[in-house]
Amino acid sequence: EHSTPARHVPEHDDLEALDSSRAHPAAGGAGHYGAAGPAQAYVRITRGCNKFCSFCVVPMTRGMEQHRPPDQIVAEARRLAARGVREVTLLGQTVNHYTWSDDRGRVTTFADLLRRVHDEVPELPRLRFVTSFPRDFTDDALRAMAGSPRICRYLHIPAQSGSNRLLKAMNRGYTVEDYRDLLDRARSLMPDICLSGDMIVGFPGETEADFTTSVDLLRYARYKNCFIFKYSPRPGTAAYDRFDDDVPDEIKRRRNNDLLAVQAEINLANHRELIGRSVEVLVEGLSKAQLRRQESEQDRGCEVEACPPLPRDASDDRIVQLTGRTSGDQIVVFDGPRSLIGGILPVEVFAATPYTLHGRLTHAGAVEPAPRALQVETAGSGAFRLRVLNAAS
Ligand code: SF4
Incomplete structure (x- = not known):
């Protein structure tokens, strides 16, 4: 697919960089580490694309x-799991179109590959993949996901438009009815699945009626998030040669903002359903708010010499705000010591915004062993204090 979610290395040039990262000593010759440092890694399974969507340069640039x-x-x-990686993301522009035929003609489909990685690497707590092409998603791949509890309940399947006329002009090879059917099949097998999408606004010839069909699809899909792009012509693509870029920029901007507003409503409604529930998160690092707080403390430290330097080692057990991801890729921020980074923990959600869930650690037992042992001391009225036990205890 032309784009993938931000944390999943969105640009194709970055996907290219992943291969060279395998030779980089920091990556230990395998995989590419993600936001949680060595707890997350990316493994490319396919390169290039045969789809020739009319707006996209990838088949020309990547082959x-x-x-x-x-x-x-x-x-x-x-190898990555043995090194302590907790989550592997399989990468490809159309990852679910994966297929391999060996010397004896035995074929491994994407569904087979998912089952193999899941079953043959049982020590890996989480397995993800991005990005999927809607037309290629077979029932067998959905069943492989549904039957593999350590495969994350997350599917990024860009629709690009809700208009059949535009989907045809984009050369996407499916109709909006096919796409809705895929969402229905995924949800009937995995009611807890989180879906995300991409939409293009202002594709050549997009009328207000076409745009309304994209809004309708967004509401139908109830994505956990949707990446929305304003069309811009790319030399070398079929759309560049065949169509005038005839939707004025102010209309593209307005449609972009309208879709963002609809998606924000959906996000908030989805997030509110989680309030009061316990979710399992892979702790990725300090939250953005915590990083800003630290930066401002450091800035002040430049002016006031007495300000102590901020400790950066994992043994620091002061409570900071951390950020983690659920299996469905939702962001949860919560307080805890930084030694939890890289662990998989249950967190109870108590508040929600369109883009973030706010939670609190529920108990000491990590679902999967956290990097260090923790002791939770309750301090009445729901408050808690965490004590990091040293390795000898
Ligand atoms: S599926 Fe279409 S949008 Fe995605 S990389 Fe291939 S040509 Fe580009």
Whole structure:
């Protein structure tokens, strides 16, 4: 797909960089680490794309689709898990179009690959993949997800438009009815799945009626988030050659803002449903608010020499605001010591905004072992204090 969610390395140039990262000593020769440092890693399984969507340069710049042998992928996931990685994301522009035929003609489909990585690397707590192409999502792949509890309940499946006329002009190869059917099938097998999408506004010839169909699709999909792009013509693409970029920029901007507003409403409604529930998060690091707080403390430290430097080592057990992701890719911020980074923990959600869930740690037992042992001391009225136990205890 042309784009992938921000944290999943959105640009194709970055996807390219992932391959060279394998040779980088910091990556230990395998995978590419994500936001939680060595707790998350990316493994490319396909490169290039054969879809030729009319707006996209990828087939020209990255070439035709090529796939890696499944044994290599499984071995890489196993090596990463042995190194302490908690979450592996399989990468490809159209990741679910993965297929491999060995010398004896035995075919490994994407569904087979998911089952292999899940079953043959049981020590890996989380497995994800991005980005999927709607037309290629088979029931078998959905069943592989549904039957594999450590595969994250998250699907990024860009629709790009709710208008069949525009989907055809984009050369997407599916109708909005096909797309809705895929969402229905995914939800019927995995009621807890979180879906995300991409939409383009202002594609050549997009009328107000076309745009309304995209709004309708957004409401139908109830995405956990949607990446919205204003169309811009790319030389070398079919759309550049065939169509005038005839939607004025102010209309593109307005449609972009309208879709963002609809999506924010949906986000908030989705998030509110989680209030009072316990969710499991992989702790990725300090929250943005905590980082800003630290930066401002450091800035003040430049002016006031007495201000002590901020400790950065994992043994610091002061409570900070951390950020984590659920299996469905929702962001949760909560207070805890930084030694929890890289752990998978239950967090109870108590508040929600359109883009963030606010939670609190519920108990000491990490779902998967956290980097260090914790002791929680309750201090009445729901407050708690966390004590990090040293390795000897
Ligand atoms: S599926 Fe379409 S949008 Fe995605 S990379 Fe391929 S050509 Fe580009």
